[in-house]
Amino acid sequence: MKRTLSTVLAAAVLITPLSFVTAPAALAAPAAVKTATELPAPKPGFRVYPYLTNSAQNTMDLTWISELNTAGTVTVTGPGIGGGKGKSASNKVVLTSSPVYLERSEYTEKELNQSISGLEKGSWLKSNSNYRHKVTVDGLKAGKEYQYTVVQDGVEFKGSFKTAPSATAWENFRVIAVSDSETEPYGRTEHREWELNPSNSYTPGSLERPGAGSDWANKFGNTTRYGEFTLKYPLNQDTAMQENMKHVAAADPDLMMITGDLTQGSGYQPAWDEFFGYVAGVHGTLASSTPLITALGNWETYAALNGGYGSATDKSPAVISRAKFHDYFDRVGDPENPQYKGSYYRTDHGPLTILTLDSTNGRPDENVGKFTTYPVFSGNDTNLTSANLSTDTQGEFTFDQYVASYLKIFPGSTAAEVDQPNMDKDSEQWAWAEEQLADARARDQIVMVQFHHAAYSNGVHGTPPNHAYPDNQSGTAMRAYTPMFEKYGVSTVISGHDEMFERSWVDEDGDGKGFHSYDVGVAADGLRGEQLIKNDEGEYVPHRFNTHSEWSASADEPETWATDSNGVVQLQDGGLHYGHLQIDVKRTGQTAELVMTPVYLFPVLDKDYNLMETERRVYNDVVTVKIDQNGEPLARG
Template sequence: MDGAFRVNPYLQNPSAESMTITWFTTTSDPGELEVRGPGLRGGAEFTTQPTHETALTYTEAELTQEIAGLEPGSWLHEGENYKHTVDVTGLLPGKHYTYRVRAGDATYRAHFTTAPSADRWNKVRFVALSDSETEPRGRVQRREWAPGALADGSRSRPSVEPGSLWDETFGTTVLSGVRTLRYMLTEDEGYRENLKVISERDPDFVMMPGDLVQGGGYQPAWDEFFRHNAGESGSGLSYRPILPAIGNWENFGALNGGYGTPDDRSPVVRGREKYHTYFDSPDNGTAAHRDNYYRVDYGPVTVITLDSSNGEPDDAPGNYPDDAKATGQEYRGPGSDTQNNYTRAEYEAAGGTDLADFNRGSVQWQWAEEQLADAREQGRIVFVQFHHSAYSSGEHGLPMYHELTSGQGGTPMRQYHELFEAYGVTAVLSGHSEMFERSFVDSDGDGVGVQYYDVGVAGDGLRGDRRNGASLNDPLLKYNPYSQWTADQSEPERWESVDGVLQLVEGGKHYGHLEVDVERLRDGARVTLTPVYVFPVLNTDYELERTERREYGDAVTLELDADGRVRG
């Protein structure tokens, strides 16, 4: 990344006629953007007057933070944060454009392709991944690797005993009362390798349904996110646009006060303010909710993004006496709230104005129904994303009233299924439980339902199915009756002795993403949803030789009719 660029140019809001290009510099000097391509006779030139984004200034806690294994302050940037944004219009559908950005003495060059028109297209490819949760600590941190299913005939996992080869190379830790392996890659390595695989597949855009950073109110987390996506480690978002959603971590201040206290929820306000600073989404008709939820049309595809952060009435596990809480697989309904970390009243008392309730009858709900109806009338292929997975077998799959709830369950978002099925949504993409899972819900039993994915394996935790108790030795809870596949249980690990060293040769939980291919047919379209993982290949000393793109065995192919609905 050139010195004057705090964040390299990155793309947002793709359409057939326009693209938003945003970048950040360390000084207040005007920026220059030049775009060349079809329809821009002689090219288009823009001069920016940047805005000083004080919301991105380091706090004293960030400036003095120490992270074991890293040189103090080595992850911090010099200079301020000045934002440059240009909405480039007058472009032509499905065309290739080059652009050049000048910032002081630095120049950055890249290119992009506009969306095809809705009536002239052949193929659209996009990827979805969630829970990257970037932070500087991720450069040295290897996450706990909870054991999943073992393949028939497989050797057992390597020894977790102190002093074993795995322990000395990657480490071991205690998770839910059981000592287990740490993963082979650091969070930083896992996310970086994941993004490399994505870039090699050259998708048209990237969906990220929440938890982009390990604390929306923690500036170094955002620095790490853009180091991977528009910076020195990688700059894929300079070439393909991002469609983000707000996750629970975007509401969190990390070392700057966490979620705050009932008397001071300013860390939550600051976290969301940083999100709004970095992302400028299409207008949704409610100024206070700008960026929270929005719609993007890309060729024949419509992506509807929702904000699942706040439900009303506010709820918390403490509202249910211990002797009245649900146990086991008991389900009494979705509930109203996905978090017990703050209330609307507390948030607004701290100066926040942008919370958007997601429940029935809310402004967001009404907007979503309007967009679904409009997209269906146009015969579009509809995908929805939001962070809190409505159907999950994982850590956050339980409602607020369950004895094992995390207090951040996604079940309240099940309220939307009726709309999704009625309006022919193809798939819903979420994260949150930091696992890879597919569920299928067909409430009217006609064989045509909605595919739901948890794609929370971008680069942070690698969790498995929830246990019915506090220990990894407890049996699986199996709370989600709609689950069709999880990487944890459906892709068993196979361990073999290779040259005298125990190695994983296939299967298991790894960092990855969902690849979605939409192909035009004579009388409709074909959608293929492929779960992809990044497999580490080690030598006999447990040193990383390479990573490989591999596909899990749960690719789903759907045939859609000319109206954009999945065929029965």
């Protein structure tokens, strides 16, 4: 069912919209350096429109950000609310918010004085005032649609949402999964690398890509990857994210999974301004009608120009970055370990259970060339055993360094209150995950899992830190969960991190009932191909550490180039593009099926290589998973 959203100004209040300007119009002549006193004054209304989280059958959380310290009101209408003992069933409830000031969201001096090539200095900055409002609407009925109106400082926002269906009363619903949006103001001008697989570049009869000095290279730029000339993609990151979210909204999903790396550094406030502009702001309001299920990635511990991952003696930027993520996404997590602040949590939507895990810390800590604990090996993952399986995904800092900085940032706290969970077999997260999987299986649920660092990948993060071609932020450590996932009948694992589109099939116990593992890191940032290494002849060839890979856009979707009617060389189809994974859950009598469709956005360009539109296209890897009456995937035929 389609949702309609509108934003209405109350008659008594006249307000200028918050930076409601398209990116091209914002490219004005250079201006003087902005200081804190030159920032826009806080305005009435919404800095971030309402966005939905913690969706369930009977409750929904609405969160929004204002710039003024005034309470807002939420009016919700729909079946079953507003009534009760001694009251008439009015089907309406009015709730009042309590604003909480987000001190960590104030711009830093470095942010205030940042220069970005191609943009007017400071044009991306808003006021220096952020108040979070969070309202939990409960007493709802399963599978019903509700209308809501949020009034903030006299400004109205109208939206709607639908609660999760019950596990028995449902027919079909849709989930969209993306990763690695990595938003930032620089994305308004930056075109990313567009890698081409050397072993499967073109379809038979295709022309080759435009080369150095071509109109394409002159318009969009080029770079060097693996020593080779590489074109840049025709969409900048800003346009890519706008187009991706536009196509996602048109698909009308019931849930939206974003499996980490939401921004180009969680400790960098302008990146959050950009992110919410796409999902609850100037560019779109997808999150105002579709609940977000977000995971922590490595960029959620990164502060960009505010210190990155931190220095050798101070990792406080990582601590602050995670804290800012939790400011925006206040989750219901593990009740036995509330210190983790919802870093890992469960979402139930009818017959579907989604577990979101935190893959950002393992032990013992490992670092390429410094702290590698396990024997070095080479080749592909057929040589990967329990004896040499690495255990850490983060080589930029150790857990002890994080703890020391946490205690410094939050005086009076103890090590037991640190918010970053471990993920190994002795961790609370591991025990929680197994408990939730066992419960979901007992309830005959279909199970999906998401975490950021792809455990199965042929990308640059696909090899572990103890490999001959090592990576310092590899997701291979998350393979430790594979036996657990197989034991409890997990159907699909969604990840990102490698900024490519890839699907792997995992069936380690050989019973045919494995799971599909996806890297969906093509939201709006990099467009990387497979990891390449030099062969004996000095040529770059795909390494392909991940023998479980069955499809990737880089390896299996060659490009087709041809000359159009204007004599211009244009891409006709194929190649690696921005996009998302569409997951349709369908009831089939007493059983069910998951239809997983890899969607890409094909850029249609005119004779001058200006973007005319993006077409929704589907890669040739649509997968259907049959689910039995117990919620488990059937063996592949």
